[in-house]
Amino acid sequence: MADTAPAKPKTRKSASKDEAAPADHKTEAKAKFTRALEEAKAGVTELSKEAQDRARALGSKLEGRSKGLQDDAKVYGEQARTKATELAAQGKNKASDAIASLGGLVSEAAPTIDEKLGEKYGDYARSAARQIQETAAKIDSKSVEEIGEDAKEFVRKSPGLAMGIAAVAGFMLSRVFRSKR
8 A cells, every 4th residue: 555646636727627628518519509400490491491482383383273274164164054055945945846746636636526525525625735835835935044934933932833743754754764674
């Protein structure tokens, strides 16, 4: 133990030097952390600007496509409306022709009804034929829009009767299409 020298007590200079070293490290770490935060903020700002630019460009591109699609839809809608109007007019003409033909058949059958059932029933047939032909003439004279308005008014005034007529018409159409199979 004699060989070992007693430990020298630390002097003030060496103690303050050791205390200053951690302070320098803290300052340096704080500075690096601050710089890293500033770089991160700058990166976020740049990314935000880039995202906004891309969003604007994409928005403009989508707006252009949307406008084109809207224009196309308007054109197709107008074409569909024109075609539907044409088909409705053709259907109206065929319906009035069919009703007029039915009126003609009933009128032609009136003399036979006179002979077989009597003049009273023949008069009923002639009256029915006149009304059928008048209805055909009314249908023929009206536009498709007027017929549509008349139908709406009829449904408003007599919804139960309209439902019954629709049910009967649906049943008859189903029978017609079922028998064609």
